[in-house]
Amino acid sequence: MGLRTIAEADLSSIMEDDVCGFGWPIIVTDPNGVTVDTLKGLSDDIGAVVDPDTGQLVSGRLASVALRISSLASAGLGIPEGIADETKKPWVIEFDDINGNAHTFKVIESNPDRALGVVTCLLGSYKA
Amino acid sequence: MAIEVLQELIDKQDNWEIVRNQIAAILVAERDNQKSLAGASADDYDFDVYLERSNPWEKWLNFSDADPLTDIKPIVNVWIDNSDFDGAKSNTVERQTELAVINLDCYGLGQAQSEATGHTTADKAAAFQRDVAVRLVRNILMAGQNTYLQLQGMVGRRWPNSINFFQPEQDGNPVQNVAGARISFGAQFNEFSPQYVPETLEAVGVTLDYEQKVIDLEYNYPL
Numbered sequence: 001m002g003l004r005t006i007a008e009a010d011l012s013s014i015m016e017d018d019v020c021g022f023g024w025p026i027i028v029t030d031p032n033g034v035t036v037d038t039l040k041g042l043s044d045d046i047g048a049v050v051d052p053d054t055g056q057l058v059s060g061r062l063a064s065v066a067l068r069i070s071s072l073a074s075a076g077l078g079i080p081e082g083i084a085d086e087t088k089k090p091w092v093i094e095f096d097d098i099n100g101n102a103h104t105f106k107v108i109e110s111n112p113d114r115a116l117g118v119v120t121c122l123l124g125s126y127k128a
Numbered sequence: 129m130a131i132e133v134l135q136e137l138i139d140k141q142d143n144w145e146i147v148r149n150q151i152a153a154i155l156v157a158e159r160d161n162q163k164s165l166a167g168a169s170a171d172d173y174d175f176d177v178y179l180e181r182s183n184p185w186e187k188w189l190n191f192s193d194a195d196p197l198t199d200i201k202p203i204v205n206v207w208i209d210n211s212d213f214d215g216a217k218s219n220t221v222e223r224q225t226e227l228a229v230i231n232l233d234c235y236g237l238g239q240a241q242s243e244a245t246g247h248t249t250a251d252k253a254a255a256f257q258r259d260v261a262v263r264l265v266r267n268i269l270m271a272g273q274n275t276y277l278q279l280q281g282m283v284g285r286r287w288p289n290s291i292n293f294f295q296p297e298q299d300g301n302p303v304q305n306v307a308g309a310r311i312s313f314g315a316q317f318n319e320f321s322p323q324y325v326p327e328t329l330e331a332v333g334v335t336l337d338y339e340q341k342v343i344d345l346e347y348n349y350p351l
Contacts, residue, residue, distance in 0.1 A: 047189065048302070059186050060302035087246040102193040106240045106247070109301050122301040124250055127196065127241040 008117040011068045015118070016040035026065055027094040028072070031083060036075040041067040043095045045103065063105055063123040065093055070117055080107045080121050093123055104128050134322050143282055143317045144211055144228045150277050151230060151269065151313070152179045152206045158268045175202040175234075175261050188237050188304050202261035203235040209312070213319075224319045229289065232269075232311040234261035237304060250305035258307040262291060265311060277315065285316040 001009075016023045023040040045063040069079060080091040091107035105123035112119040155177045163170040178184045184205045191197045209229045217225035236257025238250040266288060268274065276283045289312040 045303075059183055059189050061189055061304060062301070063303045083247075084249065085246070086243075086249055086252075089242070090240065090247050097192070101195075104193050105303070106250075108250075123303060124301070124305055125191070125197070125239050125303050126247075126250075127239050128193075 004115070008070065011070075011117060015042050015066060015068055016071065024095060026067065028067070028075075028077060028080065029089075029092040029094075030077050030080075031089045031091060033089065034076065036077060039067060039071055039075060041065050041071075045097055063103070064120055065095065065123065066118055066120045068117060069112065069114070069119050072119070079110060079112050079119050081110045082108045090126070091121070092126060092128065093121060135325050136322055138322060143319050144208060144226060147228060147277060147279065147283060147315050147317060148206060148208050148230050149179065150279055151232070151315075152177055154274055154277065155204060155206070155265060155268060158271075159264070162264065162268075171201070172260070173264065175204055175264065178203065178205045180207045181205050184233075185235050185237070185304070185306060188306070197237070197239065200237045200239065200257070202237075202257050203233075204261055204265055205231075205233040205235070207231050207233070218318075222321055222323050224321075225316065226319050227314055227316045230313045230315065232265050232313055234258055234265060234309045234311065236261060236307050238307070239305070251307070254305045254307035258293070258309050262309045262311065266291070269313065279317075283315055283317045285314075287314045288312070289314045 013021060015021075018024060018040050022042055024043045025037070026039050026041045026043060027035060027037045028039055029035040043063075043065045045061070048060050048062045067080075072079065080093070083090040091110075093105045093107060094102065096102050104126050106126035107121045108124040109122040110119055111122070159173065159175060159177065162173040166173045176184070184203045187199060188197060207230070209231045211226050211228035214225040214227065236254045236259070238253030238255070238257060240250040240253075241248045269277075269286065270288065275286070277286055291309055291311050293307075293309045
């Protein structure tokens with residue numbers, strides 16, 4: 001087993017351990033309507049300053065999740081991606097914040113790291 | 129050498145302040161009028177007007193499934209950008225012709241939403257919301273009733289210099305899909321400044337007598 005394979009295996013403790021690590025329950029629904037609610041990963045939802053190119057910095061909000069690609073595959077899901085076609089359903093991500101408030105997002109951009117086996121999804125607001 | 133000071137308090141607004149505020153007031157008044165005229169579709173003509181705000185879309189920041197966004201009408205922020213003075217049309221003593229550029233920043237928020245057979249995309253919805261604000265603002269300010277921004281005698285000319293469309297969400301992909309446009313709006317008017325208040329040395333009374341003459345002229349034209 002090479003170091004890279006070991007690193008991928010370590011993702012289970014780094015990303016998916018919700019007892020001793022920062023793992024967090026994340027619900028993923030693919031465009032076909034298949035929902036998987038057993039996944040763990042890293043979630044992020046934080047205020048940030050955005051430069052809208054107007055010369056004025058304004059408040060923004062950035063949300064993302066990082067998921068282990070092998071776990072997605074094991075659950076029968078592909079790699080999430082932004083769906084621009086309005087005739088199709090988007091990839092939908094749901095997770096609670098630390099205070100228990102539920103948030104539903106749509107994947108607007110995904111950045112898969114196929115070398116390590118992690119996909120980071122940037123999220124936008126979504127009214128289900 | 130002693131510095132000569134003014135004899136009066138500067139307790140007035142400059143005209144660029146009055147014009148900027150008037151633009152915001154016109155937008156508010158006409159928005160309400162348009163909503164009244166629209167009747168059942170009043171929501172399609174609604175937008176918020178802000179004056180000199182640096183972060184008007186803060187209200188779109190916090191939401192969750194249990195506390196969704198409800199106030200997603202477009203935002204218009206009115207703020208002064210710059211002004212130039214035309215020396216050829218001014219004098220150095222008391223009147224300066226000013227061309228002010230007032231920015232009207234229009235923001236639209238879009239939310240992706242599930243539909244029966246697909247979904248609506250937030251970026252397109254945001255752009256369409258922004259378009260509504262741009263359309264209404266330009267038409268209101270360029271309407272015949274607002275040729276002089278309802279400040280006849282002060283404003284000599286008003287004109288939309290340009291409209292630049294931009295997509296704030298492109299950098300970093302924030303959760304809120306916001307599309308914006310900036311209407312650069314020019315207005316020309318005069319600025320005045322405090323002057324010497326002349327002292328009355330002596331009152332002079334003059335009585336004018338005149339005699340009105342009525343002259344009758346008769347012309348003889350050869351037949």
